[in-house]
Amino acid sequence: MGKIRTIFLVLLSSLVAVTSVGVLAEVEGAVVNSDRIAVVDSAVAIFGSATAQEKLRQAEQSSDFLSLKAKYESSSADLQAMAKEVESKRLTWSQEQAAEHQKKMGYAKADADLTVQKIKAEQQQLQQSILQELGPLAEQALQEIVKEEGIAVLLRAEAVLIANPEASITAKVAARIDQKVEQAKPQE
Secondary structure, three states, rough: OHHHHHHHHHHHHHHHHHHHOOOOEEEOOOEOOOOOOOOOOHHHHHHOHHHHHHHHHHHOOOOOHHHHHHHHHHHHHHHHHHHHHHHHHOOOOOHHHHHHHHHHHHHHHHHHHHHHHHHHHHHHHHHHHHHHHHHHHHHHHHHHHHHHHOEEEEEEEOOOOOOHHHHHHHHHHHHHHHHHHHHHOOOO
């Protein structure tokens, strides 16, 4: 019962906070007459931008990534072949043969697991790089869109239970990020 009461109080205070924001909001010295509430998922905006998608595509086609992917596929194929061999020969093997085969399978699994860890580490590093590069542009884009559209309250998508899809400015932020990247490119 205590949890329900706490949730109710949090919801009630959120409702009071949203309604008390009212109709006026000050954005960089200008008073904006708005009661618009918008929702954004910054990570989706950043990684949904054409710029981030291109960086991801380039990384997936890099020789390092293709090499790791080939190694994983090879290790997985080896494991599958060894598993089939176990199925067909396990009744005829001695304990030593079975133990040796199990040892080989352990090595192949360890190779596959290590390769997966390397792939995940590369992906995390790439994601961090993209966030560091595009994060400031996303922040600028958010501020500009909030000002242009007279948004009084901007909520993170993960904090919203239900929202009308029209309240989301995520796609606008992604498009604005790409626009800012294009503007920053040296003119040829």
